[in-house]
Amino acid sequence: xxxxxxxxxxxxxxxxxxxxxxxxxxxxxxxNLFTKTQGKSLKDEDVLQKLPVGTTATLxxxxxxxxxxxxTVFLTEYAGPLFIYLLFYFRVPFIxxxxxxxxxxxxxxxxxxxICHSFHYxxxxxxxxxxxxxxxxxxxxxxxxxxxxxYWGFAAWMAYYINHPLYTPPTYGAQQVxxxxxxxxxxxLGNFSIHMALRDLRPAGSKTRKIPYPTKNPFTWLFxxxxxxxxxxxxxxxxxxxxxxxxLPVALFSLVGFTQMTIWAKGKHRSYLKEFRDYPPLxxxxxxxxx
Amino acid sequence: xxxLTEAAxxxxxxxxxxWAGPPPTLLPLSPTSLGCAATMASSDEDGTNGGAxxxxxxxxxxxxxxxxxLLATTxxxxxxxxxxxxxxxxxIAMVRFYMEKGTHRGLYKSIQKTLKFFQTFALLEIIxxxxxxxxxxVLVTGVQVSSRIFMVWLxxxxxxxxxxEESVVLFLVAWTVTEITRYSFYTFSLLDHLxxxxxxxxxxxxIILYPVGVAGELLTIYAALPYVKKTGMFSIRLPxxxxxxxxxxxxxLITMVSYIPLFPQLYFHMLxxxxxxxxxxxxxxxxx
Numbered sequence: 001x002x003x004x005x006x007x008x009x010x011x012x013x014x015x016x017x018x019x020x021x022x023x024x025x026x027x028x029x030x031x032n033l034f035t036k037t038q039g040k041s042l043k044d045e046d047v048l049q050k051l052p053v054g055t056t057a058t059l060x061x062x063x064x065x066x067x068x069x070x071x072t073v074f075l076t077e078y079a080g081p082l083f084i085y086l087l088f089y090f091r092v093p094f095i096x097x098x099x100x101x102x103x104x105x106x107x108x109x110x111x112x113x114x115i116c117h118s119f120h121y122x123x124x125x126x127x128x129x130x131x132x133x134x135x136x137x138x139x140x141x142x143x144x145x146x147x148x149x150x151y152w153g154f155a156a157w158m159a160y161y162i163n164h165p166l167y168t169p170p171t172y173g174a175q176q177v178x179x180x181x182x183x184x185x186x187x188x189l190g191n192f193s194i195h196m197a198l199r200d201l202r203p204a205g206s207k208t209r210k211i212p213y214p215t216k217n218p219f220t221w222l223f224x225x226x227x228x229x230x231x232x233x234x235x236x237x238x239x240x241x242x243x244x245x246x247x248l249p250v251a252l253f254s255l256v257g258f259t260q261m262t263i264w265a266k267g268k269h270r271s272y273l274k275e276f277r278d279y280p281p282l283x284x285x286x287x288x289x290x291x
Numbered sequence: 292x293x294x295l296t297e298a299a300x301x302x303x304x305x306x307x308x309x310w311a312g313p314p315p316t317l318l319p320l321s322p323t324s325l326g327c328a329a330t331m332a333s334s335d336e337d338g339t340n341g342g343a344x345x346x347x348x349x350x351x352x353x354x355x356x357x358x359x360x361l362l363a364t365t366x367x368x369x370x371x372x373x374x375x376x377x378x379x380x381x382x383i384a385m386v387r388f389y390m391e392k393g394t395h396r397g398l399y400k401s402i403q404k405t406l407k408f409f410q411t412f413a414l415l416e417i418i419x420x421x422x423x424x425x426x427x428x429v430l431v432t433g434v435q436v437s438s439r440i441f442m443v444w445l446x447x448x449x450x451x452x453x454x455x456e457e458s459v460v461l462f463l464v465a466w467t468v469t470e471i472t473r474y475s476f477y478t479f480s481l482l483d484h485l486x487x488x489x490x491x492x493x494x495x496x497x498i499i500l501y502p503v504g505v506a507g508e509l510l511t512i513y514a515a516l517p518y519v520k521k522t523g524m525f526s527i528r529l530p531x532x533x534x535x536x537x538x539x540x541x542x543x544l545i546t547m548v549s550y551i552p553l554f555p556q557l558y559f560h561m562l563x564x565x566x567x568x569x570x571x572x573x574x575x576x577x578x579x
Contacts, residue, residue: 166530248535 006034067138074128077147081155082121088159089114100165107169109177113162113245116184120237123192131195133202154253162245170246183240190233193219198230211276224280225288227269231261232286262286363424368481370415375474377409382467385460399447399454399463406463410443439466441546442508449524450515458514462507465500472496494565501561505554512547519543 004018016034089110093101105111161167170176197220201210214221222229238254265286273279284291359367384402389395413436419425420432442462447454476493479485519525525539 161529161534161536164529164534168530168532168534171532246532246534248533 004030006030064140066141068141068144069138070134070136071128073139073144073147074132075125076144077151078121078124078128080148080152082118082125084152084155085114085117085121085159088156088163091163091165095160096165103165105163105165105167107167109169109244110162110167112177112181113241116181116241116244117159120188120241123188127192127195131199133199133204133206154249154256158245158247158249158253161247161249168246170244176246177244180240180242180244184237184244185240187233187236187240190219190222191230191237193217194222194230194233197223209275211272211279222288223283225283226265227272227283227285228261228265231265232288235261235286262291359424364481367419367424368478370419371474371478371481374409374413375471375478377405377412378467378470378474381405381409382471385463385467395457395460396455399459402463403448407443407448410439410466413439442511445525446511446515450518452518453511453514456511456514458507458510460507462504462511465504465507468496469500469504490568494568497561497565501554501558505550509547509550512543516540516543 002021002023004021005014006016006018007013008015018030018033021030021033088095091100091103170180197215197217198212200215201212202208212223214223219233220229222232226232235254235258238250238257242250242254262285269283269285381402384405385398388398388401392398416425416436417429417433420427420429425432447459453459472489472492476485476489479489520540523539525537525542527535527537529536
């Protein structure tokens with residue numbers, strides 16, 4: 001066989017050395033070998049002795065670029081909407097006409113919406129500080145700009161209309177608001193229950209992964225049908241909020257969020273399937289039986 | 292591949308490839324990255340892009356054409372011939388109108404049906420990307436086609452007073468020449484018979500046509516602004532039961548502003564494509 005050495009085209013550094021390559025191997029096959037030898041990224045906890053290497057271990061270094069901690073990102077992206085919504089709720093000057101400065105809406109649902117929205121983000125902040133156990137310490141820095149634009153932008157857009165002096169309350173009145181509030185509250189409790197269940201799966205300071213199962217808490221029974229019930233409940237909360245406020249921007253925010261969470265749920269579901277042979281077959285990623 | 296697995300066993304995580312003294316002779320890989328190595332001969336000229344947008348084509352597609360079914364190739368060839376013909380008809384109609392009438396007034400009205408038909412038909416290109424018979428990204432093609440649909444249906448069709456503006460002729464000419472060049476490029480590539488002047492045109496005309504087209508579009512939108520403001524068209528005001536509002540006038544302003552970051556990006560991407568195609572040729576000749 002032949003020896004094949006692969007260099008980085010820009011820096012001329014040696015990237016890889018393959019020996020005993022068949023002379024009639026195609027470039028495609030060699031590319032395949034090269035990517036196979038690179039393998040998955042190592043974890044901080046991996047022990048050198050336990051790695052499948054020969055007498056010399058060659059480790060590849062990949063610069064991930066500027067990083068920021070997950071906790072910092074979450075706190076920033078959630079504190080924004082909390083604060084911004086309140087600016088609109090209290091009708092701070094220069095948002096609506098001057099005659100409306102610091103006035104209060106005459107619709108009950110507007111006050112209720114403020115409580116729900118604020119509660120939602122306070123819950124998220126507290127969960128970030130006290131509940132969640134993160135697999136990764138950091139994420140790329142540019143994510144904080146992207147994420148904050150998304151959360152803060154939508155919060156401002158929704159809040160503008162809900163707290164507008166010309167806001168129109170829901171068509172079916174108190175009935176609609178009560179139903180929507182029930183959906184919202186149930187889903188918030190559900191979402192919190194799932195976060196607690198996931199936290200209890202993983203001991204403090206560890207990064208182990210286990211299959212989540214339903215517990216005594218009825219809200220966790222959704223685990224029977226979906227891999228990521230936290231996302232299911234989250235979508236449910238926003239649908240509730242949309243029905244409560246009958247505000248199209250809220251519906252659009254729910255739709256965009258749903259799309260993103262579906263992508264995440266599908267990814268999570270796939271990695272559960274890959275990692276655990278005995279993964280419950282009835283479960284769907286995010287919507288029972290459907291998606 | 293039996294003996295090759297020895298190197299492959301180095302597996303998950305750490306790399307066990309060994310450095311064994313002075314490097315042996317290298318395989319003749321292209322100086323471009325490993326991922327592009329296999330494309331060095333065929334370059335971006337592979338004409339399977341039956342209408343894919345200019346900006347999105349840097350995906351490698353050598354041999355991908357051979358993997359395309361007969362049905363897909365036949366359809367794409369038909370599609371590209373039809374589009375070339377359509378834009379040619381448009382070009383001829385425009386020239387004839389100007390020669391007969393000596394003015395651009397009424398030109399848009401006379402060609403509008405053909406324009407709307409062929410430009411709207413281009414929506415198919417998004418489907419081509421979705422089903423994978425074109426290697427370009429759906430997003431890029433989507434954006435490109437959408438901006439054309441926007442100009443045709445939401446500006447010139449909907450805002451009648453600006454149909455006789457000179458700026459309309461400006462972008463129509465730019466679009467027509469661009470599309471004829473582009474679709475004939477794809478057609479000839481699919482037929483494996485690409486005349487050099489078509490490739491040359493494709494990678495050089497845009498240098499003038501892109502800015503001219505953008506100028507025409509921006510001037511047209513600008514001319515439309517007063518009418519949009521006056522009529523309040525396509526807008527929703529408060530109060531309404533869905534608690535939302537939309538102001539088409541401000542939407543158009545934001546659209547115009549968005550050309551500022553977007554246009555240079557697309558333009559320089561095209562310039563890079565051009566250098567890669569022309570540059571790529573040079574390297575193939577010099578190769579050992």
